[in-house]
Amino acid sequence: MKIGLACPYTWDVPGGVQVHVRDLAETLISLGHDVSVITPVNNESTLPPYAVDAGHAVPVPYNGSVARLLMGPVSAARVRRWLREHDFDVLHVHEPTAPSVSLLTCMLADGPIVATFHTSNPRSKILTAAHGALQPSMEKIRARIAVSEAARRTIVEHLGADALLIPNGVAVDAFRDAMPLPTRPPGDATVVFLGRIDEPRKGLDVLLAALPALVARCGQARLLVAGPGDGEAVLDRVDPGLRERVRLLGLVSDADKPRVFRSGEVYCAPNTGQESFGIVLLEAMAAGTPVVASDIDAFRRVLDDGQAGRLFPAGDAAGLAHTLAELLADQAERNRLAERGRAVVAGYDWPAIAKRIAGVYEMVAGDVPVSVAVSSDSETMRHSA
């Protein structure tokens, strides 16, 4: 199929949507589809051969952070040319309510459009206010995909439409084949934590509180902590006698993330806040590292009710210490969990996810591919806008 993907955020700025679009595009290409991506970009030389430059996004301060907008006539002309030159069977826009390339594509294109919604944004005032203005573009979308239950709820609340739930994919190969870090702690009882270290909801404090009891039962136990934040402040909270057992890596690059998982015997996700989806757990499972996680809805679902990883009551340091000590002492059980984890994550491997998405393309494009022509009324729309 000829597939056009629209990415609303700047390609060479790190972000989850960009990674999703890149992985999806490359997987679809490897499955034999003809794919072109249009995206804003700062440095055009960073674009892969399958991507087209939509122009520079303009940063606009909004609601305490910076939103990057791309709605000018130059970008509109580029989107129009992209549509005309490619004659797509189906268009797949990402985050189409953001004022950028995806929304422009919806406004300018005709024919089958699929949209993926990534963020959950309960009670967004902007979305509610813009509902009427967005509706003409949104009603061109034939199928909506949400990457998480929370994102799906946002669509239902703001757009009054339902969506299919197809989660983010995981690049399983990259995690499975990664080498452990050369700086990994000595011994064979290392617990990995990954996430912002000063964000209480990520639960590092629960893990630190579990450390003394853990060391008492498992003399080799060590923590490998990866993630941005104030490391000094974290070490201050650890018993001085145990500080040498905590190794802080700081912020790790996306490329190093698989290596972090491969550097420990167990990955621990002690999150206390509600997470919308446990993508990090899946990444650990892809790396073959057994998971110990808080018993919260999203994690319980990913871990198959505790079959594919150990759950402990959220916030319970004693329970965590017990679970970790038990697992660190039991190599056979770790192997079993790793195996189960690999089976679970296979369902989230990019080829599997991309095939499900392609199934939606086929459904909206119909048996006879309808070509996505440039909308005949795009001129009138511009005048009346």
Added chain:
Amino acid sequence: MTTLREVLLVVLTVVVIVLIATYLTWLASRLDRLAVRVTDARAGLTSQLALRVAAAGELARQCELTELGAAAARTRAAQAVLAADSPLDDAEAVENNLSRALRSPAVAATADRAPDALHAVDVAAARVALARQLYNDAVRDVRALRGRRLVRVLRLAGRGQLPAYFEIDDALPPRGGGDGKNDGDEKNTGDGTLNGDMTGFAP
């Protein structure tokens, strides 16, 4: 003698008329596009329903399930007489009946004898659920726009019948590793390829 004021008045009138005409043309084009979307979605839904009844008939034939065979035959007959422009909801009752027949224990028991035929039924059923969601989505959007007062008063949508929602019970048959634990997920995704790709979930 024409004053500047009269000229301005004429120009203003022309501008207003052009704006109104542009807006109405734009509204009409939205309605046209939505009509196409509903037509396509309906075609997609009816073809998926036809594939489902074909898969059900094949399973009934292979495993000699008379009850399912009868339900499939009734559904096939109803689909054959459904005219291209008649309301889709006329077909709801027979399709519901087929859904129920597909969830019967006799069908689940074919997993050993005819796994391929059963899998084909499950895939077809998931695709029906997806096609139905896309169709109802399109119907909702067209009903919203055609419900606007301006569209009603000026009859911008013509005299065509308002498309109806298609409501059937298309909950998927409980399957998946024998414990039926994944049913909730399957219903949520329901994209038709799930049974083939989610084998990783099966214990």
